Amino acid sequence: MIRDLYNVRWRPAEDSPTPLTDEEEQRVRAVLFSELGNEIAERGWARFPAYSREERRRLIDVAHRLSAHWGQQVFVEAEDQCALRLYLAGHGPQPANPPLPQA
Template sequence: MIRDLYNVQLRPTEGGPTPLTDEEEQRVRAVLFRELGNEIADRGWARFPAYTPEERRRLVDVAHRLSVHWERQVVVEAEDQCALRLYLAGPEARSMTQA
């Protein structure tokens, strides 16, 4: 006998991250926009961990939104396998990132 299954969802693997809902994703990006934006405005750069491709894409999107907001490019660089650095583009801003 064949049965139809309705409302069946894949369960995340044990110990793995669960995907965020659209609302949660918007809230995370808003917090990152505010917190990283404040840090970049104060120091000229910010470092933030990014362990998964989704987290890296999220930070790249936040940098793009900051660039549009400030009308000044915010650059994203991988520091290592686990962290990204966001900083303001330009010669004067680049010298601040070396500190």
């Protein structure tokens, strides 16, 4: 017997995060702006986990907001599948073999 199902929706998996409301999203971005901004200002770079596309987008947006706030570019680079690195010029990844000084 075949039955028609009405008003049936997919439910997210139990372990998947629920989407944030607009207010929660604004608060998260404000905290990231403050905390990551302080860490970058202190040592020139910060590392933060980003497991989903939405978390990566959020960190990239924070980097753009910090760039506009400070008037200098804050770069974003994926360190691996689970973390992004935000840094100022001169504090980014160093080449594996730095150039030799000219004699």
